[in-house]
Amino acid sequence: MIGADLLDRRLLVVSGKGGVGKTTVSAALARAAARTGRAVLLAEVEGRGGISRLLGAPPPGFEEPRTRLGFAVTSITPREALVEYLRLFFGMRTLSRTLARAKVLETATEGIPGFRDLMTAGKLYELTEWRRVPANADGRRRYDLVVVDAPPTGQLVSMLKAPGAFLDILRMGRPHRQLESIDRMVRRHAGIVLVAIPEEMSVAESLDTAEALRAEGMACHAVVANRVLPSAFPKGTRAAALRLEPKALAAILGEAGVEATEEDGAALLEAARAQDGRARAQRDHLAALAGAGPVTELPFLFTPTFGPPEVDALARELVP
């Protein structure tokens, strides 16, 4: 179960090493918050369709369609964020349309260091803070919580730092004040969630990231340990399982009416012992992971498919 106040924040930034299940955990957090009656948006940043693949829904684009898990989804791209920004704050309706078609915009967002991150942060500010002001709302949906499926940990700190970094460059005027607000939102109000799997590399990267966040005056508010294995051998069976010979196991199976060779017995024992070893190694990694922040464990789901029902099951683990 996650900390009670985590879902009270307006913005949760979810990151982790590649391949640990960031998108799944982001969706589970969004689902958990939606179940409490909150209006929730799950935003994918520079995503490659992970959310739509997971939920079996069409790619959301820059729109904010609702999903059958009770939250809305969107996909933030720096290009569209920039066009929207120019339109909203500078009334550059025609210009933004012209720019949207120009290749130059692509090069700008690709080329200027930190620019993509800045545009993303700006869009998050629009979603979580700016549109909450009634005068700005203009029919936009208000959300109690925005959950961001953020880039991997390697890029997390630079993404969070981008608004502050541009403060040095844009030293005055309206953009400067906006940057200050965005920087404040990211640094003070966002909840940062690191997703890890209980393996060496992922744990090491989580610890490094938590440290890097601290060094920048930020914090990791929650760690979600994903894919935690159950113990292979329930209480009182482990010693017997380690003792058991393939032949004896095959005999027990035979008595129970399941025809099995000695090789079958060996394969079963090998598989179960390997999983026992993995589960035990995970306990050590989980202990180390606590150094990054308060850990919530999510079980490995042994299901032949992985989609909305599994997201819902994980959401119920996060908030029963």
Place this chain on the structure above:
Amino acid sequence: MTLGLAGRRIVVVCGSGGVGKTTVSAAIATTLARKGARTVVMAVDPAKRLATSLGLPHEPGERSTVDAGGGATLEALLLDTKRTFDELVERHAGSPERRDHILENRFYQRIAATLSGTYEYMAMERLYELATSEDWEAIVIDTPPTRSALSFLDAPRRMTDFLGGKMFRWLAWPSRAAGRAGMRGASMGARVLSRTVGRIAGTDLLTDTAEFLAAFDGMYEGFKQRAADVYALLSEEETGFVVVTAPERASLDEAGHFVERLTSSKMHLAGVVVNRWVRAPAIAAPSETIEELAGGSAEHRATAACLEVAERMRAIEARGRAAVEPFGAAYPEIPLTVVPELPLDVHDREGLDMVAGHLFGRAVETPEAREAR
């Protein structure tokens, strides 16, 4: 199917993050070294335990000699992005003044560290150097962990687009044009953009950029030529790409994009490795039988536990199969090499040898061992 690397001197290992690229590249490198090739591997971010146990370097820029087993050794190095970029500037600067001017420029210092694609591009640059100015028979490159495997291939284009591209010139244009009257000659797009940038950012942003651009002028052609050479090297027959993927849809989709991109770029795919494949034991029992066993003696309960583990693995195997099948159907001609999930994280030579055994089908003998036999 095993991985075929015949005729490849350069092996580029790529794939989306977290799929085990480092392990696969280390296993390939040790195998090639044991076959007798003078081998170098460029690691990017090896796990500490693996690095310590193999004797891989810990700091960027460092090199070390690694025991590949069976009396063979190989050289390992860690990429130092900033230094590689600095060296690139030095090579093309032409004069010490220009070199210093660029290296000291604030804008350069920022892009050298943060420009998207810098890391990937510098990995390629380093590869080019290893391939052309050092005498290696086998070069194995582990690619940086990127959101998308494709960004590795796009890096040179993005770098040269940025450094030589119109965008860059436009950005610098207002400060260069300052003092000059009128905007004649500037295209509509340039005018719009410079006005926008000026209005939003002020000219502050542009000063450093313009200075950098001025210093970079004239260097660009050499830089671009170099990028073209690197790209050409990647397209040669002697360079083979190994795409590593997890048995998951997201990862396989990514692998599919990469494979298509390689084909359209006329680069050579050496194979696709499906890593950490879960294979369940063949034996299965009805759930009533498992329940019955779970109520028996310690041995019976242990047997029930083993059967339950097998059931769980069967579900995951089915999930993996469902993810791999569409890939196999879409690319029937591409050989898939399956590496099963190993009992524990690969963190030493023994683990690497197991991975290598699955990649290449058998334990690889060293020439010495073969002679002794």
